[in-house]
Amino acid sequence: xxxxxxxxxxxxxxxxxxxxxxxxxxxxxxxxxxxxxxxxxxxxxxxxxxxxxxxxxxxxxxxxxxxxxxxxxxxxxxxxxxxxxxxxxxxxxxxxxxxxxxxxxxxxxxxxxxxxxxxxxxxxxxxxxxxxxxxxxxxxxxxxxxxxxxxxxxxxxxxxxxxxxxxxxxxxxxxxxxxxxxxxxxxxxxxxxxxxxxxxxxxxxxxxxxxxxxxxxxxxxxxxxxxxxxxxxxxxxxxxxxxxxxxxxxxxxxxxxxxxxxxxxxxxxxxxxxxxxxxxxxxxxxxxxxxxxxxxxxxxxxxxxxxx
Amino acid sequence: xxxxxxxxxxxxxxxxxxxxxxxxxxxxxxxxxxxxxxxxxxxxxxxxxxxxxxxxxxxxxxxxxxxxxxxxxxxxxxxxxxxxxxxxxxxxxxxxxxxxxxxxxxxxxxxxxxxxxxxxxxxxxxxxxxxxxxxxxxxxxxxxxxxxxxxxxxxxxxxxxxxxxxxxxxxxxxxxxxxxxxxxxxxxxxxxxxxxxxxxxxxxxxxxxxxxxxxxxxxxxxxxxxxxxxxxxxxxxxxxxxxxxxxxxxxxxxxxx
Numbered sequence: 001x002x003x004x005x006x007x008x009x010x011x012x013x014x015x016x017x018x019x020x021x022x023x024x025x026x027x028x029x030x031x032x033x034x035x036x037x038x039x040x041x042x043x044x045x046x047x048x049x050x051x052x053x054x055x056x057x058x059x060x061x062x063x064x065x066x067x068x069x070x071x072x073x074x075x076x077x078x079x080x081x082x083x084x085x086x087x088x089x090x091x092x093x094x095x096x097x098x099x100x101x102x103x104x105x106x107x108x109x110x111x112x113x114x115x116x117x118x119x120x121x122x123x124x125x126x127x128x129x130x131x132x133x134x135x136x137x138x139x140x141x142x143x144x145x146x147x148x149x150x151x152x153x154x155x156x157x158x159x160x161x162x163x164x165x166x167x168x169x170x171x172x173x174x175x176x177x178x179x180x181x182x183x184x185x186x187x188x189x190x191x192x193x194x195x196x197x198x199x200x201x202x203x204x205x206x207x208x209x210x211x212x213x214x215x216x217x218x219x220x221x222x223x224x225x226x227x228x229x230x231x232x233x234x235x236x237x238x239x240x241x242x243x244x245x246x247x248x249x250x251x252x253x254x255x256x257x258x259x260x261x262x263x264x265x266x267x268x269x270x271x272x273x274x275x276x277x278x279x280x281x282x283x284x285x286x287x288x289x290x291x292x293x294x295x296x297x298x299x300x301x302x303x304x305x306x307x308x
Numbered sequence: 309x310x311x312x313x314x315x316x317x318x319x320x321x322x323x324x325x326x327x328x329x330x331x332x333x334x335x336x337x338x339x340x341x342x343x344x345x346x347x348x349x350x351x352x353x354x355x356x357x358x359x360x361x362x363x364x365x366x367x368x369x370x371x372x373x374x375x376x377x378x379x380x381x382x383x384x385x386x387x388x389x390x391x392x393x394x395x396x397x398x399x400x401x402x403x404x405x406x407x408x409x410x411x412x413x414x415x416x417x418x419x420x421x422x423x424x425x426x427x428x429x430x431x432x433x434x435x436x437x438x439x440x441x442x443x444x445x446x447x448x449x450x451x452x453x454x455x456x457x458x459x460x461x462x463x464x465x466x467x468x469x470x471x472x473x474x475x476x477x478x479x480x481x482x483x484x485x486x487x488x489x490x491x492x493x494x495x496x497x498x499x500x501x502x503x504x505x506x507x508x509x510x511x512x513x514x515x516x517x518x519x520x521x522x523x524x525x526x527x528x529x530x531x532x533x534x535x536x537x538x539x540x541x542x543x544x545x546x547x548x549x550x551x552x553x554x555x556x557x558x559x560x561x562x563x564x565x
Contacts, residue, residue, distance in 0.1 A: 159388045163395070163425025167410070167417045170424065173431050174416055174453050239431040 016100045022069040023101040032070040039227035044189030051223040062220025064136035068117050077105045079113035084121040084279030122204040124261045124283035127213035135198045137219035142186045142196040188235045203246045203262045208234040251276045256287035257294040275299040313338045313511050319368035328354040329535040339509045343526030351535035352515045360481045361390050395425050399472025403484035405464035409456045415467050416452040422475045441470040462493035480512040498524050531555045
């Protein structure tokens with residue numbers, strides 16, 4: 001590759017030769033940035049974009065990785081989480097990827113990161129104005145399971161015809177006595193568009209509302225980008241007499257004793273013994289460093305994920 | 309006389325070289341039921357779709373008197389306003405209940421959809437209103453959570469009627485509402501429609517090829533042949549003293565029972 005081309009930026013020191021800064025060429029970044037600007041201007045609206053082939057399969061975060069590559073700069077500090085954890089395969093490989101193609105610093109600390117790419121969770125630590133949260137989105141269309149035709153769902157969004165979405169919630173209350181949806185819980189953004197928050201647990205939905213950080217959503221396979229600008233009103237759909245609620249656990253985190261975080265149930269031996277631990281590994285570790293202790297602080301000592 | 313609710317002026321619809329209907333003009337006043345009869349292919353359903361805002365006519369105008377904004381041209385207003393009319397002021401009962409219902413959604417969800425679309429956000433109230441409407445169309449409210457496919461054809465048609473009437477429309481479009489039902493079910497359904505339309509003061513446009521149905525429901529009658537209106541008048545007048553040869557043929561071809 002010719003480093004003097006206007007479409008290429010000289011590779012940062014220590015990165016792999018032959019790639020443009022951040023892997024994508026500058027023209028692609030420009031196209032994605034334009035989509036991002038439009039998405040920020042119309043909160044919750046799905047902007048089509050020309051999704052590129054990425055060196056990982058669809059469903060592994062191709063949308064998120066393209067958004068991250070388009071907004072990242074040499075001074076950024078990147079954190080990648082998968083289901084809340086920094087040390088799962090997907091998170092580690094995406095972090096390594098950006099380390100190689102952009103030479104940026106990476107971190108596991110939520111507060112130290114300027115860009116956080118995430119799959120299925122919003123960090124427990126509150127975000128700040130200088131941070132960008134990038135979501136990996138498998139299915140961006142919240143109306144997809146109600147209406148299969150793309151032309152029709154676009155028209156429904158354009159005309160704010162969301163009766164069918166309500167019918168879906170009505171059916172859940174009629175069948176289960178409550179709104180049973182536990183993840184990818186639809187939200188109304190800025191009083192206008194209904195949006196899929198990606199498959200985060202509904203526990204995280206309140207964090208979307210009025211968040212100081214910029215939230216960007218990238219769906220690589222479906223070729224859609226959408227966004228929630230900082231301090232935007234995000235409301236989870238519900239009924240007046242069946243208000244939106246989040247999950248609660250009877251236990252505290254076995255490692256750090258937190259009662260305010262999203263807990264994962266982990267089986268720790270072949271006898272079926274199980275513990276509940278924070279899904280956000282950074283948050284949990286932080287609390288342990290501060291001296292908080294749960295009921296079984298060594299419960300995961302034998303497993304790989306507890307070792308970090 | 310009251311102001312007309314719906315005015316149709318020289319409406320025509322072509323599909324390429326094929327003329328589906330032409331020169332159709334009539335008025336419909338509040339609370340009035342207008343029957344449109346004619347044989348298959350006479351352009352009845354096309355006309356109804358043009359009237360109901362679903363198919364843009366090639367020529368002519370459809371004017372509807374709204375509650376607050378006076379008379380509007382249905383095809384000149386913006387699409388959001390037209391779709392709002394469709395789900396609040398108007399109702400469409402399809403011949404086949406499968407076209408008008410969501411089959412994967414319970415009867416309650418089907419009837420409640422329009423309420424939620426216009427802003428109802430209280431589950432208990434929606435549910436009460438839906439039960440009330442199921443009772444009014446003579447369905448057992450205990451079946452509120454069952455799916456349309458567990459209902460008989462006549463019952464599905466009742467669910468469809470309740471689904472349309474729940475937002476208290478002022479104008480109902482009925483496309484062969486009793487088609488495909490057996491005679492006794494037809495009779496009870498017609499009886500129900502007549503009492504609902506009468507008690508709620510809803511105006512209706514009823515398309516059918518069944519002269520018995522229009523005799524029972526319609527105040528006025530329009531007879532169509534090859535896309536044009538050939539006769540127009542009070543129902544009893546048209547059926548008892550048909551003037552146009554085609555109407556005479558239609559009336560005389562009813563099998564005496």
